[in-house]
Amino acid sequence: MGAEGLVERVRRLADGGGRVLVGIAGCPGAGKSTLAGRLAGALTAAGLPAVWVPMDGFHLADVELERLGRLSRKGAADTFDAHGYLALLRRLRAETADTVYAPSFDREIEQPIAGAIPVPPGTRVVVSEGNYLLSGEEPWPRVRAAMTEVWYADLDDHVRLERLVRRHVEFGKTPDQAARWVTEVDEPNAAAIRATRTGADLRIDVGGPAVL
Numbered sequence: 001m002g003a004e005g006l007v008e009r010v011r012r013l014a015d016g017g018g019r020v021l022v023g024i025a026g027c028p029g030a031g032k033s034t035l036a037g038r039l040a041g042a043l044t045a046a047g048l049p050a051v052w053v054p055m056d057g058f059h060l061a062d063v064e065l066e067r068l069g070r071l072s073r074k075g076a077a078d079t080f081d082a083h084g085y086l087a088l089l090r091r092l093r094a095e096t097a098d099t100v101y102a103p104s105f106d107r108e109i110e111q112p113i114a115g116a117i118p119v120p121p122g123t124r125v126v127v128s129e130g131n132y133l134l135s136g137e138e139p140w141p142r143v144r145a146a147m148t149e150v151w152y153a154d155l156d157d158h159v160r161l162e163r164l165v166r167r168h169v170e171f172g173k174t175p176d177q178a179a180r181w182v183t184e185v186d187e188p189n190a191a192a193i194r195a196t197r198t199g200a201d202l203r204i205d206v207g208g209p210a211v212l
């Protein structure tokens with residue numbers, strides 16, 4: 001589905017009047033964040049003010065991952081504050097009279113930053129995205145239910161892995177460290193994520209021609 005198709009699909013969801021929450025699930029490196037940012041921009045340009053709110057803002061801080069002994073598995077489902085994310089989604093849906101602040105994730109320091117993303121009252125669409133939006137493990141089904149629709153971003157594994165390694169190198173890992181992290185941490189997560197794609201309302205081949 002091309003860019004116009006995606007914008008029109010969201011416009012129909014917004015016809016009901018309430019704020020729409022669209023989620024994009026997918027494997028690490030599939031292009032979820034890039035697609036969500038572009039979609040929010042395209043929706044805003046089309047007259048539907050939209051804000052991109054990443055699930056990545058709910059990464060647990062390194063200090064807590066260290067305490068839990070999970071720092072070396074950062075990115076696995078249990079290294080996120082899923083309940084905090086769920087609470088924010090519910091607030092975003094219900095509290096439309098006030099600005100609601102969402103956390104961002106800073107890749108330079110690999111830490112979440114509270115209060116970084118304002119979602120103002122006029123926001124019609126929240127575009128969120130993350131690895132586990134379609135997971136069957138608690139509390140993710142409640143995250144799914146808090147969203148209007150959840151899509152799955154699909155990308156050929158060869159292209160995805162190349163981009164994923166490149167992104168790790170861009171943010172400070174050596175090529176060897178990047179390759180090892182992808183094999184040992186990202187890809188076991190990817191296998192579980194890929195299994196959830198049948199639950200999506202829409203599957204998008206982001207490697208296809210001119211998605212956004």
Ligand SMILES: Nc1ncnc2c1ncn2[C@@H]1O[C@H](COP(=O)(O)OP(=O)(O)O)[C@@H](O)[C@H]1O
Nearest residue numbers: 026027028029030031032033034035163164167
């Ligand atoms: N359409 C595209 N063409 C080329 N590179 C892309 C495209 N979409 C994403 N990327 C790059 O691929 C990497 C992974 O994309 P990203 O959006 O961060 O994926 P995800 O959020 O699913 O992990 C990033 O470095 C991004 O810049």
Ligand SMILES: [Mg+2]
Nearest residue numbers: 032033034056
């Ligand atoms: Mg991302």
